[in-house]
Amino acid sequence: MINHFSHPHPLVLVEEEIDWISIIYYCSACKERVEGSSYNCSECDFCLHKSCAELPREINHPFHTSHPLILYEKRPNARPRFRSWYCNSCRKKYKKGEELFVYHCSSCIFDLDIKCALLPNLITGDFPKLKHFSHQHSLFFIQNHFIEPQDRSCTACEEPISGPVYCCIDCQFFLHQKCFELPPKIKHPSHRKHSLSLLPNPPPHPERCSCHLCSKAYKGFIYYCTLCEFGIMIKYIFPDHKVIQNMRHEHPFTLAPRPSSSFICDACGTDGRYCIPYVCTECDIAVHKDCTSLPRNILITRHDHPISHIYYFLEEEQVNKRDCRICQNEINAEYGCYHCPGCDYFVHVNCAMDKDIFIQEYEVTDEIQNSNQINLGWLIGEPSITRVLKEKKIGEEVIAIEIEHFNHPCRLILCDDVKDEKSCYGCRRSIATSFYYCAECSYILHKRCAELPRKTRHWAFKGTFTLKPYIEFKCGFCCLHGSGLSYRNDAIDQGYCISCFLIPDTITTQGHKHQVFFDHKFTFTCSICDIGHQKKGAYICRRKECDHFTLDYTRLALPNTAQYKNDEHPLVLTPRDDIHHHSDQCVCDICEESRDPNEWFYYCGICDNSAHFLCVLSNYPFLKLGLTHKYGFHEHPLTFAKQDYFHGYLKCSNCDKYCKEVFLKCTQSRCKYVIDYECRIHIWRSLRL
Incomplete structure (x- = not known):
């Protein structure tokens, strides 16, 4: 029996492990499982290996020769605000409650966990201490260490630390043994004119500072010829490369x-x-x-099937010119690319392996390969139509004419009458095609919107999206605010309107004679969001004659036609003003401000009226007026409303200014609370920060 400084109760020696006890004990000093002789507390679960219990309280260590190191059951907290500490040898981080016994110097704030302090080299006194030309301090050689590979890398080759190492305790400088023993000069078959000298840092060069074997920027030590400015990274010297x-x-x-x-x-x-x-x-x-090491088969965001790597096209396959479906540049048939065996789909290797497009490697089994049915089951989930009540056969097609939908409690009936004055509860666009309506209320859904899947994927993202109803949301593509159904990805905490979500990555649009494709790296200033807000991703045409035609999602989200109260005819969305292009009459007939003739606008050819698209649609064209919702910043529910000229303008209770257009008002008649929608947006942003 002994009394140990780390525990208040006496400890009893247990000479060997007792097989019939099923409880597993861990040593409180080193946190390793107890096997063999140990000291145990009969009053609690405290346990120490016999070797850990007999550790000296004070040692002189070659890693710290200035002062002796004192053994503590936990690191003395010299500065209370620090809740964690590092072992000065292996640099492992210990948080409060998980630390090992520690040898500590309070004068220098130097710490060694007991694993590093009692390495076998210390017991034998065999710690070689050598100099290396690349470092100002002496390096210790450690045959066995407890450094986790992911925690430290070799300064010379940038590879994780493993095996025997040379280290500097003061600077956390590490070298693999094989890197420490590299010769100062070598002959290499890649450069037969001169020998290559080992340098710890690459020399500065105005044009090129990259390895001649891989064209990547120099990292770590290099072998270099000063006369020819030829250099290679040292990892290519080792046989395994x-x-x-x-x-x-x-x-x-x-x-x-x-x-x-x-x-x-x-x-x-x-x-x-x-x-x-x-x-x-x-x-x-x-x-x-x-x-x-290119994968043979991969999944990418831009295509619904796995794509396979090939090194070249056969002569009979080179009939047609092929463009990459991601960057739209030509694919050279003499070199490798990725393609879909079942589709006429080809992409450059570097485009497919882009971090924003590549999803994962895909294993195509012989069974799938032979069946010619490579189908990804995660593409589409359950349908939005929960139940079909009545069907009608028209030719070979069976059409559901009466349905139940997840977003409405009543049955919905199919109708083909166009109702331009009505808008869809899903996408908030006017009804110009077949739709489902509720006979008991005003609920209307485009047939296309009703048939959307509840869960699906999108070509611009790696995750899955769920279709959900929202009182209001801001589309992550077009940046317009709206109500209705939105596809949302919880991982990125962002919703997208149906109209934008269904636009493919390559399209033909009015106002441009060529196809435009989505470039996810293109950066521009959003015209809808705050001034200076940078967005990534736009549709572009890279043909020289088109002068890099660019189209963002906001323009694509605009309705093709729109009504305005001062014009009895529908206004048509027009990409550019060729009539008034060189005229001083290029003004908006609503706000009477000047218009950019190259900017999209709405135009009536009968009345010769033209206007900014935001003047026609208003700032929030896709918000559903009359919807009521309870917000955290007011005690009562609030209803969406629009300024009415005949009933007078209301003042915002938040900023004390007149509401501009859309506002929210309290549903309680005695409460006069009104808030402008823009103030509501600012409050929402502040709550999210």
């Missing part, structure tokens, strides 16, 4: 002996200048190092 064998290609790739000035990668079709290729002699191909 000279031959690459993986499951994604049937043969091994071997590093070529020297770079080629005319090298084009057979896998991705891009320039390989300043790179030394990896070659497969069986297939007669040369590729970048990264392309040796």
Whole structure:
């Protein structure tokens, strides 16, 4: 029996592990499972390995020669605001309640957990201490260590720490043993003119500062020829980088002996200048190092089926010119790309592997390959129509003429009469096609909106979206506020209106003779959001004669026709004003301000009226007036309403200014609370921050 400084109760020695006890004990000092002899407390679960209980309270350690280190059951908290600490050897972070016993120097705030403090080298006194040309301090050699690979990397090769290492305790400088032992000069087949010298840092260069084998920016140590300004990263010196064998290609790739000035990668079709290729002699191909491990089959956001990698097209397959369906640039038939075997769909390798487009590698089994039915079950979930009550057969097509929908409690009936004065409760656009209506109330849904799936995916995102009803929301594409049904992805906390969500990534639109495609990297200033707000993603045409025609989602979301109270005819959405293009009469007939003749506008050809699209539609054209909702900033429910000229303008209770257009008013007759919708938006933003 002993009394230990770390515990208030006496500890009893248990000489060996008792097999019939099913409880697993862990040592309170090192947190490892107790096996063999241990000291246990008979009053509580406290337990120590015999070796941990017999640790010396004070040691002199070669990692810290200035002062002795004192053993504590937990690190003395010299500064209370710090709730965690690091071992100065392995740099492992310990939070309050999970720390090991620690050897601590209070003078220097130096800590070693007991695993690092009692390495076998310490017991034998064998801690080689050597100098290296790349570092100002001496380095300790540690044969076995407890450094987690993900926590530290080798300064020389940038690879995770594993195996024997040399380290500097003061600077947290680490070198693999193999990197420490690299020769100062080497001969390399990629540069046969001169020897290459080992440098800890790449020399500054005005034009090129990248490895000649992979064209990537230098990292860590390099071998360099000053005369020729030729350099390679040291990882390519090791044998495991000279031959690459993986499951994604049937043969091994071997590093070529020297770079080629005319090298084009057979896998991705891009320039390989300043790179030394990896070659497969069986297939007669040369590729970048990264392309040796290209997945054979992948899923991407832009296509509904898996796509497969090919290295070239056969001669009979080169009949038609093929453009990449992501960037719209031509695909060179002599080099690799990804394609869909069941569709006429081809994309560049680098476009498919873009981090915003690539989803995952996909394993195509022999059964799926032979059936020619590669279908992704996660594309579409349950339908929005919960029950079909009555059907009608027209030719070969069976049409549901009476349904139940998840967003409405009553039955809905199909109708083909166009009702331009009505708007759909799903997308808030006018009724110009077949629709379902409720005989008991004013609820109306486009047939297309009623048939949408409840869960689906979108070509611009990796997750799934759920169709939900909202009193109000802001579309993440067009930035317009609206009511109705919205596809929402909870992972990114963003909703999208139906009209924008259904637009494909490549479209033909009025006002432009060519197809335009969605470029997810294109950045522009949004004309709807706050001034200066930068958005990514727009539809563009890269043809030279089109001068980079650009179209954002806001324009695509606009209705093709609209009504305005001062014109009896429908106004038609027009992409540019060719009539008044060079005239001083290019003004808006509603606000009487000037118009940009190259900007989209609404026009009546009969009355020759033209107007800004926001003047015709108002700032919030897709909000449903009359809807009531309870908000956290007011005690009663509020109803959406619009300013009425005949009944006078109301003042906002929040800013004391007249409400501009749309506002919310309290449903309680005695409460006169009114808030302008723009003030409501500012309050909503402040609550989210």
